[in-house]
Amino acid sequence: MPYGRRSSSEFPAYRFPAWLRCAAVLGLLWLNIGSSLGAPHEPVRHPSVRVSRHVAPPVRHLSKAKAKHRTKVKKSVTATKSQRRAVHKRKHIERTDRPMHVSKVAPKHRRQAARAVREPRGARRAAESPKQHVASADASARSSLRLLARCGYTARSRALLRAKAVYVVDERTRTVLTEKQADRIMPIASVSKLMTAVVSLDTKHAMNTPLKVTAQDQDFDKFTGSRLSVGSTLSRHDMLHIALMSSENRAAAALSRDYAGGRPAFVAAMNAKARALGMRHTWFVNGTGLSPQNVSTARDLSLLVAAASRYPLINAYSTDRAQVVAPGGGRALLGYHNSNALVRGGDRSIVLQKTGFINEAGHCVVVRMMVHGRPIDIVVLGAPGARDHIADVTRISRWLRCSLQ
Structure with a gap:
């Protein structure tokens, strides 16, 4: 067969050394990692959504009126949550036989809740109307004072x-x-x-x-x-x-x-x-x-x-x-x-x-x-x-x- 028309089987088999092949693979990996870190990341755009070029200003650039409004809304929400929590805990105290510690109740209602748990109904009535209690005591004392x-x-x-x-x-x-x-x-x-x-x-x-x-x-x-x-x-x-x-x-x-x-x-x-x-x-x-x-x-x-x-x-x-x-x-x-x-x-x-x-x-x-x-x-x-x-x-x-x- 002429020299220029040899088949692949006629060429002698040549193999690169193993260390060279590993170095080539590592070099390719290094190039890929460097290109990925250096390239700028762009957000993925959905084809059906039109993205505006104008970016919303940060919160610190909001007007003072809007900031006050947001603060009031947060406070009202917080107050409503605390009131609901206090009402819930008061109901829990009144419905259960085991009293809850006063510190777990909202500060505004600590004394009332503790008194409602500790004092029996008769004592609460006496505390609510001390004048009536004193008047009844005086009346009983007067009835016992008489000449016999x-x-x-x-x-x-x-x-x-x-x-x-x-x-x-x-x-x-x-x-x-x-x-x-x-x-x-x-x-x-x-x-x-x-x-x-x-x-x-x-x-x-x-x-x-x-x-x-x-x-x-x-x-x-x-x-x-x-x-x-x-x-x-x-x-x-x-x-x-x-x-x-x-x-x-x-x-x-x-x-x-x-x-x-x-x-x-x-x-x-x-x-x-x-x-x-x-x-x-x-x-x-x-x-x-x-x-x-x-x-x-x-x-x-x-x-x-x-x-x-x-x-x-x-x-x-x-x-x-x-x-x-x-x-x-x-x-x-x-x-x-x-x-x-x-x-x-x-x-x-x-x-x-x-x-x-x-x-x-x-x-x-x-x-x-x-x-x-x-x-x-x-x-x-x-x-x-x-x-x-x-x-x-x-x-x-x-x-x-x-x-x-």
Whole structure:
């Protein structure tokens, strides 16, 4: 066969080495990877969609109004979600017997949800209407406060009270336990000195200040005498002490004179204090009570007893059994005793008292008595005999001690 027309089988078989073939393959792979990384990527375009050349601006280029609108929408959505979540959790708490921790409830409703779980229905009603609860408690307390027939309080025994006017009231609840012509306006004699002591203490004068008895302090109403002579000098403490304990008239007159504006201003202050306390049927013309124009009612005087009991000196001085004072000026010491026979006898249940007597008023006494730890005010006016007002108080105290156990 000619040289130029040889068949493929006639050529000698030639093979490249294996390492050369591997290098060629790796080179081709390297070229392909480099071309793919360097070429720009373009988005795949769908033939049926027309892509706009204008790209939407980023969010930071939006107008302020649109940004605010989006913020409001987000807040409203967040608030709605939180409200729904709170309602759901409240329903879950109310429907289940096992309470959920308060921290898992929305902050606005933590207290209400916790209270609804912890408190029973009766407690919630009591908390919702505290005034009704207190009113019911007061009503039950008042119903239990009464004088009992088995303790001797009957229509017949009540008729044995000699005084013209009687008023007995529980101080805490203002429950009237018994009364007799409690609104009758009557002269009150030296019971007026309780108001004298109240007004005098309201002036806030130094109680150690010496106070001298003058001719103006003499009694020009009944022309009664006094062991405290003109020219005697006592401290305001001693004047107040013997005025309340022994009903010393010149001591009370000296206290009423030693006032800014004199005695007329002091009497005006007594009447103003009475109006402030609600004593609508009370009137004073002097500080001693020697005038029959010093008038009041048993009901009004219970208000004065309640006000006077807030002054520790009035409580202490009016219930002291005895006191010795030195009037000075070379005069002898004067010993005074309590004008109330019950206090002189050692009745420790009496924590405040004041007696009084003039012919127009009869024998009068007001008492605050502790009965089984409960303050009871007793007012007795117009008793005819010298011991009738004390007898009435003794009878009433027996009824109280038995009935209020």
